[in-house]
Amino acid sequence: MDRLAFIGFGEAGRAFAGSIARDGLDSVSGFDLRPLADQMKALDVRHADTRAGALAGAGAVWCLVTADRAEEAARDCAGVLPEGAFWFDGNSCSPGAKARAAEAIEAAGGRYVDVAIMAPVHPLQARVPLLVAGPHAEDAATALGALGMRPKVVGNRVGQASTIKMMRSVMIKGIEALTAECLLGARLAGVDERVLASLQASDPGFDWTERSAYNFERMAVHGNRRSAEMREVAKTLVELGLPDRMASATADWQAQIGGLGVAVEDGFGPRADALLAALHKASGK
Numbered sequence: 001m002d003r004l005a006f007i008g009f010g011e012a013g014r015a016f017a018g019s020i021a022r023d024g025l026d027s028v029s030g031f032d033l034r035p036l037a038d039q040m041k042a043l044d045v046r047h048a049d050t051r052a053g054a055l056a057g058a059g060a061v062w063c064l065v066t067a068d069r070a071e072e073a074a075r076d077c078a079g080v081l082p083e084g085a086f087w088f089d090g091n092s093c094s095p096g097a098k099a100r101a102a103e104a105i106e107a108a109g110g111r112y113v114d115v116a117i118m119a120p121v122h123p124l125q126a127r128v129p130l131l132v133a134g135p136h137a138e139d140a141a142t143a144l145g146a147l148g149m150r151p152k153v154v155g156n157r158v159g160q161a162s163t164i165k166m167m168r169s170v171m172i173k174g175i176e177a178l179t180a181e182c183l184l185g186a187r188l189a190g191v192d193e194r195v196l197a198s199l200q201a202s203d204p205g206f207d208w209t210e211r212s213a214y215n216f217e218r219m220a221v222h223g224n225r226r227s228a229e230m231r232e233v234a235k236t237l238v239e240l241g242l243p244d245r246m247a248s249a250t251a252d253w254q255a256q257i258g259g260l261g262v263a264v265e266d267g268f269g270p271r272a273d274a275l276l277a278a279l280h281k282a283s284g285k
Contacts, residue, residue, distance in 0.1 A: 001024070001025070001059035001060050001086075001143055001146070002024070002025065002026045002027075002057070002059055003025065003026055003027050003028070003029065003057045003058045003059055004020075004025055004027075004028045004029075004058060004059070004060050004061075004062070004147070005028070005029045005030065005031070005054045005055050005058040005060070005061045005062070006028070006029070006030040006031070006032075006045065006054070006061070006062045006064065007030075007031055007032075007051065007054065007055075007061060007062070007063045007064070007065065007073055007077060008032055008062075008063060008064040008065035008066075008073070009030045009031075009032040009034075009036050009039065009040060009045070009064075010032075010064060010065075010066075011121060011122075012064045012090065012117060012121045013030065013032075013062065013064045014039060014043060015121035015122060015125045015126070015128075016062060016064075016121070016125065016126050016149075017030070017040075017043045017044075017045050018043045018125065019125035019126035019127075019148075020126045020147040020148055020149065021126075021146070021147050021148030024146065027046055028044065028045045028046065029045060029046040029047075029048050029053070029054045029055075029056075029058070030045045030046070030047060030048065030054055031047075031048045031049075031050065031051050031053070031054035031055075051076060051077050051080055052080040055077060055080050055081055055082065055085070056080075056082075057082060058081075058082055058085055059082070059084075059085055059086065059143075060085060060086035060087075060088060060143055061077070061081065061085060061086065061087050061088065062088045062090060063077075063087060063088065063089045063090065063091060064090050064091065065091060066091065066225060066228050067091050067092045067093050067097075067225075067228040067229045067231070067232045068228045068231065068232075069091075070089060070091035070093045070097060070098075070101055071093075071097050071100050071101045071104075073101075074087065074089070074100075074101035074102075074104045074105050074112075075101075075104045077105075078104045078105055078107065078108035078110065079108060081105065081108050081109070081110045082110075083109040083110075084109065084110070084111060085110050085111065086110070086111050086113055086136065086139075086140055086143060087101075087105045087110045087111065087112045087113060088113050088115050088140065088144070089101055089102075089112065089113065089114060089115055090115040090116075090117050090130075092116075092117075092162070092165060092166070092169070092228075092229035092232060093162055093232050094162065094166065094232045094233070094235040094236040094239060095158070095159030095160075095162050095163050095166075095236060095239065096159075096235065096236075096239050097232060097235070098114050098158050098159050098162050099158050099159055102114070102134065102158045111136040111139070111140070112134060112136070112158060113132055113133075113134050113136055113137060113140040114132065114133040114134045114137075114158045114159060114160065114161045114162055115130055115131070115132050115140075115151075115161060116130065116131040116132075116161040116162055116164060116165035117129075117130060117165075118130065118131060118164075118165060118168075126147065126148050126149050127148070127149070127150055128149075128150065129150050129152065130144065130149060130150060130151045130152065131151075131152055131154045131161040131164055131165070132144070132151045132152065132153055132154065132161055133153070133154050133155040133156065133157060133158060133159065133160035133161035133162075134155075134156065134157065134158040134160075134161075135156055135157075135158075137153045137154075137155070137156060138153060141153050162236075163236065166232065166233045166236040167233075167236075169229060169230065169233050170233055170237075170246060170247055170250075173226055173229070173230055173233075173250050173254060174246055174247070174250045175215065176215040176218055176219050176226075176250075176253075176254070177219075177249065177250040177253035177254060179211075179212050179215040179216070180215070180216070180219060180253055180257060180275070181253065182195065183195065183196070183212050183268075183272060184272060184275060184276055184279070187269075187272045187273070187276060188276060192268075192272070196208050196209050196212070196268075209268050210268075212268055213267055213268040213271050216257075216264075216268070216271040216272065216275060217264050217271065219253070219254055219257040219258060220257055220258065220260065220262045220264050220271070220274075220275065221258075221264060222258065223254040223255060223256075223257045223258015223259065224254075224255060224258040224259060225258070226254040226258065227251045227252075227254035227255035227258060228251075230247050230248075230250045230251035230254055231248075231251050233247040233250075233251075234247040234248045234251065256279075257275065259282075260275065260278040260279065260282060261278070262274050262275055262278045
């Protein structure tokens, strides 16, 4: 693999591009629908104006768009993907969506790899844990390891890695949404300190105040992306024949908080107050 390309250059793309091991790589290129040439240049990534320009000669491609655009990205790039190139799909999509993306890539002669990024990309960056699955998973793990990354093969079927992440997200993103509903309500009612104290007494091994502040920050900064992921989680549950009530409600909360555009404050109280003020303003009341 002499050349690596990025399709999508958001938080994950920038984190990986700035921290991968580049020994053996002749070049790293990138394409994004947004004007991100300066960000790419700062990380020694060649900016391409077209998908074809980014993928030319690439032995592997990281696809890091948004969950709702992953299939589209695979279809749009399939026709210009070099023969035999890896397509590392790191988007948080349902297994069905990944299977359809894999069809497009494999039909064009590429090697599709289902990748699940299992923790925030900061501060670990390229060392973040990755789950990989699909018929090319073993070879993909070797290639990712050469980039200084931490892949773990979890199966030979596309969708296995993403399903693990999807089911985990029901809990992780769901707890974030529950945090918002529980503690913003408590803050409005003037009983947040007592609610937090009660939660702390019930589960003393968990710092409820600190974690709740962190959950507010994740939703405020990344809620839109997390909402798109939770829509995919809901699809996954439906594909499995289960109701998607919690996942869909979580997606709604994530989208609402993420859409506020709130500047993140420090600490539980200031963050809660900033979110409540923004929610009040958005409601027009």
